[in-house]
Amino acid sequence: MSAVLPAIEVGDLTKEFDGLRAVDRVSLAVAAGERRVLIGPNGAGKTTLFHCITGTLRPSAGRVALFGQDVTRLPEHRRTALGMGRTFQISNVFAELSLLENLVLAILGTDRRKWAPHAPVGAFEAVCRRAREGLGAVGLAHRAEQAARLLSYGERRQLELALALNSNPRVLFLDEPCAGLSPSERQRISRMIGALPRAITVVMIEHDMDVALGLADRVTVLHRGRVILEGTPAEVQANPEVRDVYFGHV
Amino acid sequence: MPRAGRIALALTALTAAVLLPQVAGPFWTGLVTQMYIFGLLALSVDLLLGHAGLFSLCHASFFAMAAYTTAILQVRYAVPTALAAPAGVLAGTLLALVLGLAVRTRGVYFILITIAFGYVVWGVAHRWSSFTGGDNGVTNVPFPAVGAWRVESHTEYYYLVLAVVLLCALGYRILVASPFGLALRGIKASETRMRSLGFACGLHLYAAFVVSGALASLAGVLYVYYNRFVNPVAASFPVSVEAALMAIIGGTGTIVGPFIGSWIMLGLRNWVSSFFALYASVMGLVFIAVVLWAPDGLVGLAGRLRARAQKAGAG
Numbered sequence: 001m002s003a004v005l006p007a008i009e010v011g012d013l014t015k016e017f018d019g020l021r022a023v024d025r026v027s028l029a030v031a032a033g034e035r036r037v038l039i040g041p042n043g044a045g046k047t048t049l050f051h052c053i054t055g056t057l058r059p060s061a062g063r064v065a066l067f068g069q070d071v072t073r074l075p076e077h078r079r080t081a082l083g084m085g086r087t088f089q090i091s092n093v094f095a096e097l098s099l100l101e102n103l104v105l106a107i108l109g110t111d112r113r114k115w116a117p118h119a120p121v122g123a124f125e126a127v128c129r130r131a132r133e134g135l136g137a138v139g140l141a142h143r144a145e146q147a148a149r150l151l152s153y154g155e156r157r158q159l160e161l162a163l164a165l166n167s168n169p170r171v172l173f174l175d176e177p178c179a180g181l182s183p184s185e186r187q188r189i190s191r192m193i194g195a196l197p198r199a200i201t202v203v204m205i206e207h208d209m210d211v212a213l214g215l216a217d218r219v220t221v222l223h224r225g226r227v228i229l230e231g232t233p234a235e236v237q238a239n240p241e242v243r244d245v246y247f248g249h250v
Numbered sequence: 251m252p253r254a255g256r257i258a259l260a261l262t263a264l265t266a267a268v269l270l271p272q273v274a275g276p277f278w279t280g281l282v283t284q285m286y287i288f289g290l291l292a293l294s295v296d297l298l299l300g301h302a303g304l305f306s307l308c309h310a311s312f313f314a315m316a317a318y319t320t321a322i323l324q325v326r327y328a329v330p331t332a333l334a335a336p337a338g339v340l341a342g343t344l345l346a347l348v349l350g351l352a353v354r355t356r357g358v359y360f361i362l363i364t365i366a367f368g369y370v371v372w373g374v375a376h377r378w379s380s381f382t383g384g385d386n387g388v389t390n391v392p393f394p395a396v397g398a399w400r401v402e403s404h405t406e407y408y409y410l411v412l413a414v415v416l417l418c419a420l421g422y423r424i425l426v427a428s429p430f431g432l433a434l435r436g437i438k439a440s441e442t443r444m445r446s447l448g449f450a451c452g453l454h455l456y457a458a459f460v461v462s463g464a465l466a467s468l469a470g471v472l473y474v475y476y477n478r479f480v481n482p483v484a485a486s487f488p489v490s491v492e493a494a495l496m497a498i499i500g501g502t503g504t505i506v507g508p509f510i511g512s513w514i515m516l517g518l519r520n521w522v523s524s525f526f527a528l529y530a531s532v533m534g535l536v537f538i539a540v541v542l543w544a545p546d547g548l549v550g551l552a553g554r555l556r557a558r559a560q561k562a563g564a565g
Contacts, residue, residue, distance in 0.1 A: 080448035094439040105436045108429050109447030120427035167447050
C-alpha cells in the first residue's frame, strides 16, 4: 500500500500572516524514497511551507498527509511520532546539554521511555550506545561529554543533522543544512545526506545550486508563496522563468 | 570535586546532622528542623525553576493546602496521623493537578498566573473563617503518632524530618538524572526542538508541576507538625517568593543548593532580626549581592572559586 502512496502530499496549503500570503495554495506530492529539493529566492515561503508541513505552524487552509494519513490537525510531536523529522535553518540544539544528552533526547523523543523517572539515563545502555553511534556517524563521537555550546558553527550543523536522523524519521525535512558552511564542510554534509538509505524520504531546502542539483531527484521551485515549476534538475536548470526569478535579471 | 572528597563531605555533613540535637540546644534543633522543611520546599520549587525553566510563585499554596488539610483533620476530626498526613500530601497534590494548568503559559505569563493562583488560595485561607479559622488558623496540632509509635519531643521530630528530607533528596536525585529529568532540561534549553523530536512538552511540564506540588505538600505536612499550628501566613505570597529565593541563593539545578539557601535565609533572619528591625531589607541586599556576584548561587560560586584555585595551583 505504502509503495503507491506518496510519502508527503500537500494540498492547497495556504499560510497567511496578517493578510500577507507567505504560502499560497501550494500542492505537491513527494514519492516514498524520493529526494526532493525546494528552491526559490529569499521570501519565497520555503521555510514557512516546511513549518506548516511539520506542524511548527498551523496552516490557514489546506491539507498535509503523511503516507496517506491526514496529519493537518495533529500537533508537531505527534507528526514526529508518525515519522517526520526535521532540522532547523538556524541550528536549534540543546546548548547547555552534552552532545550525548542531545542525542539521547533525539532517540527518546519517539520512545515511551522518555517518561521513565526511576533510573538515571546511563542505565539505559542501549539508548546511550545508539547515541554514541549517532554522534560517530557525524564525526562528533570524541566530544560526546562536552556541552553543545562549545561546538563550532559547522559542528552545530552536524549535531543538528544528527538530532533529526536519530528521531527515527521516515521523511526527513532539512532546512538549508549547508547554510553558512565552508566548502569542505558543505561537501561533508552533502555526502552524508547523499549516503542516507532510500528508506528515508528527504525533502530539502537548499540555496547552493551545486548541492541541490547534485542530490535532488526532483526540484520544486517556489516564488512568492507559489509553486512555479516542478521537474528534474535538468528541466529546472533549463527553464528560463526559473533563471529569471532565481538568479534575477542579469 | 573528586568522588572521595564528595563522599567524605557528605558523611561529615550527615554525622553533624545526626549529632546536632545532642550538642546544640532546643533552639538550634528547632531552627535546623525549619531549615530542612523550607529547604524541601525550595527544592520542590527548583524542580521547575532549575530544571524545567518555569518560575513558579504559587508553591506556598500546595504547602498551605497540605498543612491546613492535615491540621483540620487532626484537630477537628481527630483523624490519626497515618491518615491525616497522607491526606495532606494528597490534597496539596490535587491542588497542583488544578493549578498545573498554568503550564499552558510561559515566561512572564506563567509567573503572573501562578501569583494569581497563590492569591486565590491565600484569600480562601484568610477569608473562609468558618472552615479555616481565618487569621487565627488552626491551632493545637499534636505531634505525629502512628499506632504505638509517637513523636514525644522536638528532638525526635528533628530526626523524623531529617529522615524524610534525606529520602526525598535521594528520590529527587534519581528523578532529575532520569530520562524524565533530562527531558525537562531539554525543554528548558529549547522547547521548539523538543517538540520536533516528538516530546509533548506541555504534558511533560504538567507532570513536573504535579511532582513539584507533591513535594511542596510534603514540606507543608512536615511544617504543620513542627509548628503545631497553621495560619494564612503559610499560604502567603512571601513564602512562595522566599522558597524561590532560597533556590536561587543556594544555586538552582542542584540538590544541596536549595538547602544551603534555606540555611542562609532562615539563619540570617534569626540572627539579624535579633538586633535589627529592618532585617527584611538585609535579606533583600543579600539577594541582590548573590544575583550580581554569584548568579549561579553559592554552589556555582564555590565551583568557580575551586576552578580558579586549581588554575592558580597548576600555574
